[in-house]
Amino acid sequence: MPSTRYELLSALSLAWDSIIAHKLRSFLTLLGVIVGVASVILVGSAIDGLGIYAEQSTAKAFGSESFLIAQIAASGRMTRKETFAKLKYNKRMTADENKYLNDINAEKVIYSPYRNQIGDTKRNSVICEETSIIGVSANMVDIRDITVVDGRFFTEQEDKNGEFVAVIGDDVKTILFPTVSSPIGKTFKIQNLDFTVVGVQERLGSAFGRSQDKSAYIPATAFNRLYGPGNGFGLFGRPKKESGLTMDAALDATRSALRTKFHQKPGEPDRFDFLTPDAIRGFIDQLLSIITVIVVPVTLISLVVGGIVIMNIMLVSVTERTREIGIRKALGATQYNILSQILIESLLMAAAGGAIGVGIGAGLTAILAVVLNVTLRVPPAYVLLSVFVSGAVGVVSGWYPASRAARLDPITALRSE
Numbered sequence: 001m002p003s004t005r006y007e008l009l010s011a012l013s014l015a016w017d018s019i020i021a022h023k024l025r026s027f028l029t030l031l032g033v034i035v036g037v038a039s040v041i042l043v044g045s046a047i048d049g050l051g052i053y054a055e056q057s058t059a060k061a062f063g064s065e066s067f068l069i070a071q072i073a074a075s076g077r078m079t080r081k082e083t084f085a086k087l088k089y090n091k092r093m094t095a096d097e098n099k100y101l102n103d104i105n106a107e108k109v110i111y112s113p114y115r116n117q118i119g120d121t122k123r124n125s126v127i128c129e130e131t132s133i134i135g136v137s138a139n140m141v142d143i144r145d146i147t148v149v150d151g152r153f154f155t156e157q158e159d160k161n162g163e164f165v166a167v168i169g170d171d172v173k174t175i176l177f178p179t180v181s182s183p184i185g186k187t188f189k190i191q192n193l194d195f196t197v198v199g200v201q202e203r204l205g206s207a208f209g210r211s212q213d214k215s216a217y218i219p220a221t222a223f224n225r226l227y228g229p230g231n232g233f234g235l236f237g238r239p240k241k242e243s244g245l246t247m248d249a250a251l252d253a254t255r256s257a258l259r260t261k262f263h264q265k266p267g268e269p270d271r272f273d274f275l276t277p278d279a280i281r282g283f284i285d286q287l288l289s290i291i292t293v294i295v296v297p298v299t300l301i302s303l304v305v306g307g308i309v310i311m312n313i314m315l316v317s318v319t320e321r322t323r324e325i326g327i328r329k330a331l332g333a334t335q336y337n338i339l340s341q342i343l344i345e346s347l348l349m350a351a352a353g354g355a356i357g358v359g360i361g362a363g364l365t366a367i368l369a370v371v372l373n374v375t376l377r378v379p380p381a382y383v384l385l386s387v388f389v390s391g392a393v394g395v396v397s398g399w400y401p402a403s404r405a406a407r408l409d410p411i412t413a414l415r416s417e
Contacts, residue, residue, distance in 0.1 A: 019349060026349060029313045032306025033353030033393065034360065037386040039299040041361025044382030045368075047292055052375045054284040063144035063238065064277060065247045068114070069093060069254060070234040073273035091262055091271045092232030101235070104257045108243040109250045112137040113220045114234040117227055121216060123176040123188040131172060132215040133190055135223025136236075143238040146217070151184040151199035154219055158198075162221035166190070167199035169213035190216065191226050247276065300389060306353065307393035314346050314401035339403060346398020347391065354390030358383055 019026045071090045072083065091097075093113075101111050115135040121128045140146065141153040146167075154165045168176075168183070177183040187194045195218065204212035224230075239250035255270060262271045362378045369376040 016348065019345065019352075025313065029309055030306075030349055030353035030356065032302060032309045033350055033390050034306075034357040036299065036302035036304075036306050037354050037357025037390055038361040038364065039302055040296065040386045040389075041358060041378055041382055042364055043295055043299050044379050044385075045361070045365040045376045047288055047295070048379045048382075049369075049374055049376040050291075051284065051288050052377075054288075055281060056375075063236070066143045066236050066238045066277070067247060067251045067254075068234050068236055068275040069258070070273055070275075071232055073234065073275040086273065089269075089271060090273060093235045093272070094232050097258065097261070098235060100261055101237075101254060101257055105250075105253050107240070108245055108253055109237050109239055110139045110143060111235055111237045112140040112143050114140070114236050115220065115223050115227075115230060117223070119190065121172060121176065121188055121190055122192075126176055126178075128172050128175040128214065130214060131190075133223070133226075134215060134217050135220040135227075135233075136217055137220055140217070140236065143236050147202040148199040149202045150182055151197070153199055153217070159219040159221055162219060162225055164193060164195045164222055165198045165219065166195040167201055167217040168197055169201050169211075169215035170203040171211055171213035172216060173200050190218070193226065195222075251276065296385075303389050303393050306390075307350070307397040310346055310349060310394065311397035311401060314342060314398055315404070342401055343395065343398045346401070347394035350390045350394025350397070351387075354387050357390070358386055361386075 121131040138156040183197045239245035
């Protein structure tokens, strides 16, 4: 064992001396591995960051413990045939369903209708284009964890009376009330009707490319007065905190009640759709998995290129050191000694390139996180993948030059100039 350890340390020392003796050549050789590993780290960080962003956006836009019941509420893309089939089979959620659920599950679950219309909001000559006008009940503030940073959410009484009050998003406040510190009590127009601002929602940022701050929550009754009763709505639900129910249990209670109302037999599919945060995250995870399968192997190609460069340089190095190898063999060096020296040198270069690449990738990730103001982190799995692949590249690319050097005939090698 001591002899083997000495031989390995000796081979490591010789390999390191060879790398140091040709600094520029060694660096240029490592460049492919460095770029490849840094690319893998950056791509992994971007994919992981996209997942975090999607999860945060889902929580902000949907709520962490809420679910949605609607005629169609699928998270994935449906075909036209599937859409028409659901429109034909599923029931619309109307005021009757809302009242029925509130009567049946009043002690366990809270519900709110949800309708959305895109339109312009105005104040004097200023226009906030494409504002999301959202009609809900007063319960929505609890169902979707809506945080009001100025003022309050509208009350149940204001909802019952159909009063023209609104809780606006930060973009609406900035555009329509640019010179006012607080817009509470001031009015703006939706459909040329005056609405009084009673609250301002916290800034949410964008979700999936669209601003979540161009919004105005108004009572569902006021929404119906503006746009008519429509053909049904979405129905958000959430377990009451004091009920002790989980979201899944609250959803099951809701499904059971609706199936009873629609006189459905056991085994029949639900005549409505439902959507949960887990379903949305699952759909997003599927997309990210597809992106990972496509993008990561492409970035690993640069590591393969780096391995080819290492192999070429090692072949050149073996040619340059043919006489040295002949002398070592003449003095008693075995094939194992020569093989281990060249192989360790190749592995050392690849490992050094991998370490530098990880450092550069992590540094660029930290810089981009600050510059872009997004959550980015280096996933350990991608670090392990990079280290493993770069090590494998070193072994594979060094094996042929090492075995070629080990098989050199000492007499022929000594004659080399």
